[in-house]
Amino acid sequence: MQIDAFQALADPTRRRIVAALRLGERPVGDIVREAGIHQSGVSRHLRILHESGFVSMRPDGQHRYYALRPEPFREMDGWLAAYRSLWDARLDRFAAALEKRRRK
Template sequence: MTTASVFQVLGEPSRLAILEVLREGERPVGELVGRLGISQPAVSKHLRVLKEAGLVAVRVDAQRRLYRIRTEPLVEVDDWLAPYRELWNTHLDLLAAHLERRRQE
């Protein structure tokens, strides 16, 4: 999956909310439904999209399906963002230097 595709998947607020809960650790669908106040069919649909994008993995435990975050696609997004982060750091450094010069004047 491309970085652009991952951004498209993450562009849906309910999917981001699911990932926020999954940051705490592996969770069953029922807990996600209760925590997010989204219907079970909607949570299942979003989990399917997240799974197809490679952002979550599922493990079967008896009658339950437990979902967890897969970090690999997020590392790819972080790698893609690195040059932009560097650009901002450069601009912030220039701003800090400018403000310091103004302060000393």
């Protein structure tokens, strides 16, 4: 994996692609229509999203279906968790409770 989750999301076009996959898997052609850049660029962005774990790929004939994968989102959420007390005291308490529960 060449680049990390944060770097993968740094590019706005990649975030648009990720958003386009929110409702389920899509073939590249669909994504190109929403991305606003050339097909070759979308293909490269998809490779980066794949390498960084954000998407899976399922070939089907001449199509390739891309779909979101949960891991990097979990990772980002884990990173955010360390700062959650900064802005939401209630959530912090909730997280502590969850943590306690998980350890039982």
